[in-house]
Amino acid sequence: RKEVEQDPGPFNVPEGATVAFNCTYSNSASQSFFWYRQDCRKEPKLLMSVYSSGNEDGRFTAQLNRASQYISLLIRDSKLSDSATYLCVAMTSYNFNKFYFGSGTKLNVKP
């Protein structure tokens, strides 16, 4: 079983739509969670951290449900420039921080 699982998509949405991604993690000891964005053939870039209380950054809202072990990302008012692959990440910390990436969810925003 993978540590972090995501729906690969693609999610095809029109500009201005609201879209939500979920991901689940298997290790209940995971301590921190993140969403990264990765454009085609580019490196991942940190989009936002995910806090237990939920957090918002402009059009992006992240939520964490520890009881159900899932993380969500909501994108409002989608822009063409939001088209990318969104990677969910769970971090465990024993002697060092180990980051487990999901396989990513592809988003296509169309005009």
Added chain:
Amino acid sequence: DAGVTQSPTHLIKTRGQHVTLRCSPISGHKSVSWYQQVLGQGPQFIFQYYEKEERGRGNFPDRFSARQFPNYSSELNVNALLLGDSALYLCASSFGPSGTEQFFGPGTRLTVL
């Protein structure tokens, strides 16, 4: 300020050869992690180094090794290359061993023929 840099950007090798990939972290960052990303998958953790010491290792064979230098740059070495080693190799730097914010370099795309 320069971000994480990696070299080379692309590399083609044949099975059985050896490869060395290089990474320079962001100035002031002392931790470097290496990841392998196969097409269609998320990055898979290979190693983390901090202050020249290995702090963590993922589930990769002993053909993979790495080291970190006094200036915090790092090398990833892969011996006896297999076709399955073809991937994007990403380096990420963070301030310390517990740094939760990682910054990725552009990666080295390795093709093994």
